[in-house]
Amino acid sequence: MAAVLAAQAGTTLELIDTPVVTIDLDVMDQNIARLQSYLSLHGLRNRPHVKTHKIPSIARMQVAAGAAGITCQKLGEAEVMAEGGLDDILLTYNVLGEAKLERLVALADRISLTVTVDHADIAAELSQAMRRAGLMLPVLIECDTGGRRCGVQTPAEAVELAQAITRLPGLILRGLMTYPTAPASGAFMGETIHLLKTKGILVDVVSGGGTPGVWTVHEIPGFTEHRAGTYVYNDRNTVAAGAATLSDCAMRIMATVVSRPTPDRAILDAGSKTLAADLGQGVAGHGLIVEYPDAVLAALSEEHGHVDLSLCRRAPNIGERVSIVPNHACVVSNLHNEVYGVRGGRVDVVWPVDARGAVR
């Protein structure tokens, strides 16, 4: 496989068969630099979330540009990144169960690893595993500041959990974490830090996250670092959220028109197994066809994209190639074995998506 991939470097993009995921490297470089410079300007550490690309080489580029470390969403993702040379990882996930704790200990012994917790039982399990291994694990308390995912529900709950953690051997309480950072997050974090101080507990990390609201996180006080993932590629959702423009979208899915059953319909060789079925927020269809912006990628079957051309003045022919900006870049990465990095219309690099499918 590696040999096949290497052989395609230097090839003109048009010679790469479809469907294929391409990354415009100039655009990606700009996205990486822009966020780094924004966060640096505001004194926030940058800890990009690698779930968007799942590629150690890109994570290393983010660190080389100034990131303090990276964020992973599953233990398996973190293992792949550690294997790829990343040595400062925040795993924003409750890790539990014997099998995962064993792997967690091995990883914590190897790199600088921090994990989040939102419950005393999980902290107790982590503590036991770390104590047995003779390791100290830094932890952040996950706070639900409105995102309604995991997390303690109130500053009082956060303080209670913090007190439990400080009593547990093998764990070091480093701070707080939330997703996504929103105006309400500032008040929650501020009150928690204040309450912790009254109990004599000092922490030095307050970690926020998210791409859609990333350019205003400096207005929300109390945070020390930010975790953005999608910004590295951007997609229709980040454009719809106002966090990027279409020209900031580095990921494209190149597809071919394989059928034109009627004058108002085209069928592409990219369906839900290529694009993922996620509908965007406030965007029509399953992706934007760059060359035919009035076309609507109205439905996906597994290997076919169904395009409604009824609003188009011109229509693509059978065999014509088109490029699609996906609704959600992160789930596209997770479908593909490799992505093609492109510069000036030529393939510069082919990256295996090493952490693809790392769900455990």
Next chain:
Amino acid sequence: MAAVLAAQAGTTLELIDTPVVTIDLDVMDQNIARLQSYLSLHGLRNRPHVKTHKIPSIARMQVAAGAAGITCQKLGEAEVMAEGGLDDILLTYNVLGEAKLERLVALADRISLTVTVDHADIAAELSQAMRRAGLMLPVLIECDTGGRRCGVQTPAEAVELAQAITRLPGLILRGLMTYPTAPASGAFMGETIHLLKTKGILVDVVSGGGTPGVWTVHEIPGFTEHRAGTYVYNDRNTVAAGAATLSDCAMRIMATVVSRPTPDRAILDAGSKTLAADLGQGVAGHGLIVEYPDAVLAALSEEHGHVDLSLCRRAPNIGERVSIVPNHACVVSNLHNEVYGVRGGRVDVVWPVDARGAVR
């Protein structure tokens, strides 16, 4: 990887870490046998679609049970299946472009391969490639009998394309194909066969497809074979369509409750990168939690399943394992590197999903 997988055979299911895709092999065996016996009873050849499982071993079981061959949806899928010993493949896809035609020729030289076409230009390209290679390729004409995917739109168009194909060297017109088989399909196919006869064109294959309506396809006249995919596992969509019961669903995603942020919410370690975001037709949520049928898997983030427990009388604890019947089995297969075949609560076999990600 193979060694790791082999080491897990014989293990109690509870010892396999989550999230993990399991296949109940007794249920799958039954599903395979039941459809084979139904189609055989009605004199229809069985040509199961492997897009649901993407595993050559399961395809071989389907053939061993009596299937005449298999169906693939992408050339890459067909290559993996040929590599896995399957030697009679129908590829229900317009194949075009130099790169794919080269691979198609290599595959047609190696196994008994039939492809579908819905346009004279595609037939002409196929013809040229086959003639150059000195091969004869059997083809079926794809007919849109209401599914609104690819396909010629009318019997008259089908006849026109058939006449074009019969004039092209390297191609043998074998018959017609449609998806899905529906009551209207019978009339379309019947009229086309009649018109073809008046032109002196005789064909011997009329291929229909689909799982939701599979148990009544014998009532629709004129078909010689059927391509069903999902029936091998079944899922919430096939249950909602009345084509299976819950006890016929062989695929489960085993997941663990990783957070209980509030009394009415649980968070699972299975999100859209594990379950796929496809919503079902006429079913609530992103999958059925077997142990908590009143719980609603209301939303998915990438690595978290958000469960609404507000209708439940009892609720799962952190660390508790649950099993999920997915809405759409085929897209779940495409997310996972392997599935675990289970019999009597023990892992019998671990299959790599060899054709996962074969989008080209």
